[in-house]
Amino acid sequence: MSGSIKAIVYQAHGKPEKVLHLEAEELRPVGENEALVRLLAAPINPADLNAIEGKYPVRPELPATPGFEGAGVVEEVGAAVRNVAAGAQVILPHDLGTWREAAVIAAGKLIVAPNEIAGEQAAMLKINPLTAWRMLHDFVRLEPGDWVIQNAANSAAGRAVIQIARELGYRTVNVVRRPELIEELRAEGGDVVLLDGDDLREAAAEATERALIRLGLNAVGGESALRLAKIVAPEATIVTYGAMSLKPLTLPNGLLIFKNLRFTGFWVNKWYELATAAERDQTFERLFDLARRGLLQTKIERSYPLGEFSEAVARAAEGKRAGKILFRATP
């Protein structure tokens, strides 16, 4: 790898297809605490597109390279680096801008991922599976056998919730909008999979034998979130981590005052920033363990070389896909 690499860059916020460019960038020499990492894969997540459009709550200094997650291979490390070595597969931090061929980066920001995990899958552990893991740990103290309810069960995070909950002994009520997903999500380990709609409450009560559900995970908003709030037990917590419907949460005051629900949110990039290295490592250790056993596999529709970014972002912005769109290493 030469000192010059290609990276996707934008100078101003706007529609991705208008503002993105592929540019040559000079890599700086590897400092004593740094590593040179060559990209293996980086997905296109909805948050990436929002960030490019300037609709993300944190705006990078421009020009910037998009990409909140990705995985690479270490090519070279500085003299003082101990945590990674050349040849290691690593997960990249969310503030790098992963849509690039390579980067020189502080080695302390890298997470070593076992080489048995495919690069494309390693590249997609840091947002959705990590979100799922933290949401199942950080809000309600659950015991084996306890129920969790989620909408957006078919999303990458939702599928990770199903698999991680099963691993931890929790049971899941999974709410989807399309009937053909019911069998599919049951096969992934969903204990109960239900169609969203007006009779969801009764269906959930029946399927769980009226269990008290103390944790709800919401990535839809609007009516769907309100239905979760009506289903969960008094004192339950609803964690919002996405807003696919683009509709706000409308809460009758009684759900707060009398049912005493707690509504809060989870933002994985914020968690990542505030976590200690030990907290990150411990979480990834468990995710790697699951991934090595064939779990937490995110479906992929197609990987594109960086040069085909126009097609890639256009496809990623479309609704019905067979899986994620990624950038892959340019051969």
Next chain:
Amino acid sequence: MSGSIKAIVYQAHGKPEKVLHLEAEELRPVGENEALVRLLAAPINPADLNAIEGKYPVRPELPATPGFEGAGVVEEVGAAVRNVAAGAQVILPHDLGTWREAAVIAAGKLIVAPNEIAGEQAAMLKINPLTAWRMLHDFVRLEPGDWVIQNAANSAAGRAVIQIARELGYRTVNVVRRPELIEELRAEGGDVVLLDGDDLREAAAEATERALIRLGLNAVGGESALRLAKIVAPEATIVTYGAMSLKPLTLPNGLLIFKNLRFTGFWVNKWYELATAAERDQTFERLFDLARRGLLQTKIERSYPLGEFSEAVARAAEGKRAGKILFRATP
């Protein structure tokens, strides 16, 4: 006091003026762990009217006597009673139905209130000042100098928040709808009093020198609650304890995901049920201390004898009053 007393009773839920009656009731003999208490005063709270109408989340067995709070004097105690003695002023529990001349009640449910506190004021400590006290303690760990923001600052609970916050060294931003309240609430100890409206956010930022406000208290709902949510700091908690606007809380998902606000509620009757005797006593001790020093005085428009309940409830249901409507002991 004879064995027969008068009590307000309703047999069916409905408009208070239609369903309430004054009835004679036989008092049972005082058991060994019981006390006979003669009513001094019992306010008419909005929750009482909601309960009569069947709009309260807990419905009593009917027929029932309304009244979630009140104070009385102990006339007689059973042989085994140690916590109260004849002559003591006591605060009545919320599940008694306080709109009655007297009651025989488990002595353990009574809270002794110092006789220096006027009966009418003692009768109004259990809902609003107690709500204010708990909301300032149970949600966010505040330090002296910290700011709290509340709407409904002119309500009985809102005024108690102002006084208790001042006592504890916290500073308050108080949001009101009528300009004539600004000076009045400042005189009560409100550090900042602002008119609700579109420029509230900027006004609050200026008045607090852009302090990070970590606790918001909402008794209005709707737009007003949303304005509080936009003003408070990231990670702040908004506690909802009332819904004067009768409008739901509408929350843009970003306030949950990215700003990581926590929305929860407080219901004083529930707190009262779940609290231990020691927790209740400790809270009342502090409220009594404040009341003895002339604080936590709720404004009273008029006290009515039980027999004039029709006028009393009609007046209590009206908007613009000079203070609370109470029932008083029939002479």
